[in-house]
Amino acid sequence: MTDTPTPTPTPTPTMPLLVILIAPNVSEQMGGEAMKALQILREMRRPLPETLQVTHERNATEVRRLRLDGVHLVEDTWLALAIWHSVVLRFLLGPWFSWKAVRLAERLADAHARQGTKVLIHQVEPNSPVMPRWLSRRFPNVLGPVNGNIYYPAPFRRHETLSASLRRQWHMPIQWLRRWQPFRRRGAELILVAGGDRTRRSLLAAGDDPASMVDTVDCGVPEALLDRPRIEHHGVNPRFVHFGRLVFHKGTALIVRSLAHTRLKIELDIVGRGPELDRCRALAQELQLGERVRFIDWYERHEDLIASFQAYRGMVLPSLEDANGIVVQEALALGLPPICLDWGGPQLLIQHGVNGFLVDPSTEDAIVRGIAGHLDALAADPGLAERMSQAGRVAAEAWRWPKVIAEWIALYRKLATQAS
Known part of the structure; x- marks a missing residue:
């Protein structure tokens, strides 16, 4: 008797998908949100090369410089x-931009989508849960990663500007009012939530459907960063780094103050520019910290900054209102244990005592002394630093951009199937 060969299964064809991304700015020159939008476009085009982008015409020069194709511009009008x-x-x-961009995206969908292609319109930015957005009535809508809804901890609210104070106090009442906005016909079919419970509460207050919400990371980590050798920690190392724009809410002065409370002679390199620079220089002099604090203007290339991390035991960022913290993700990816506040974005990225430290922002003095204690612990204990370094790399592996984009595309396909 002859065995009958098992037939080879016919592979299921992949659903043709056209994604149209919308962001006000797509650039390397216009801040973190613009950079994130650019990264999303580039990463999305790896698996979905026909992905289109809609952005404002102020990005035209940057689009040409970056040699981006498939980018369509919303032009200013007399009304704008x-x-x-x-x-x-x-x-x-x-x-206004959202309304114009969605209308343009719908026209692009008509022009570019072949028969059988499923179209989704994904508004990547702005990430605020409060910002009203126009939604397409013809195609499924994706929003996010939505984050925001982050304000100063209570001990620092005396430093708020009037506008920031009003935004904090009126945030939830405005969200309740959004339920009755005349152009809010329905919610988006998929909302990527990057701010955890604080963002979900805001979206629920605005009437968004909890079934449409899926948790995600605010920003992925580039492959090149995670492919670098992880920083390994040996012996006692008192050197730490703080980098970024030197503005009040980054908490640079809190780190400088903490050095006056450490047992060891902790050294801090502050890399960056900004309005807090002179204040921090004066503070370091007042506390007689001498050579323990070094101010490094900046590195011409980000690559050079990353390369410098090999010299440090950890990084410190006691930010008061960062909704995510890309610099924290970078530190974890490279194996540099972070010390941050148990607040905002960092508290969603760091496991306290596992891959970094979180300090309770109960009072300014508690923050300063808490940072000092963690600086001493990390500097003196290479075993602790090495365990945190390994755990940080493991956590960051889940944030590789290709993994994040693959998760989003799986959600796209599910949504497109439901919309059929």
Whole structure:
């Protein structure tokens, strides 16, 4: 008797998918959100090379410089210019751009989508849960990663500007009012939530469907960073680094103050520029810290900054209102244990005592002394630093951009199937 060969299964064809991304800025020159939007576009085009991008015409020069194709620009109109010049109505520019961008995306979908192709419109930025967005009635809508809803901890609210104080106090009432906005016909079919419970509460107050919400990371980590050798820790090392724009909410002065409370002669390199630079220089002099604090203007290339991390035991960022913390992700990916506040984005990235330390922002004095204690612990204990370094790399592996994008595309396909 002859065995009958088992037939080879016919592979299931992949659903043709056209994703149209929307972001006000896609650039290396316009801050973190613009950079993140650019990374998403580039990473999305690896598995989905026909992905299109809609952005504002102010990005035209940057689009040409970066040699990006498939990017379509929303042009300013007399209405947008009038809103801009009015100053008091500038808050309407976000909804205006969203309305124009979605209409352009719908026209692009008609022009580019072949028969059988499923189209999704993904508004990547802005990441605020409060910003009103226009939604397509013809194609499924994706929003996010949505984050935001982060304000100063209570001990620092005396430093808030009037506008920041009003935004904090009116955040939830405004979200309740959003339920009755005239152009809010329905919620988005998929909302990528990067701010955890604080963002979910905000979205729920605005009437968004909890079934549409899926947790994700705010930003992925580039492959090149995770492919670098992890920093290994040996012996006593009192050197730490703080880097980024030197503004009040980054908490640079808190780190300088903490050095006056350490048992060891901890050394701190502050890399960056900004309005807090002179204040921190004066503070270091007042506390007689001498050579323990070094101010490094900046590195011409980000690659050079990353290469310098090999010399340090850890990084410190006691930020008061970062919704994510890309620098924290970078530190974890490289194996540099971070010390941050148990607040905002870092508290979603760091496992306290596992891959870094979180300090309770109960009072300024508690923060300063808490940072000092963690600096001493890490500097003196190479075993602790090495365990945290290994755990940081493991955590960051889940943030590789290809993994993040693959998870999003799986959600896209599920949504497209449901919409069929």
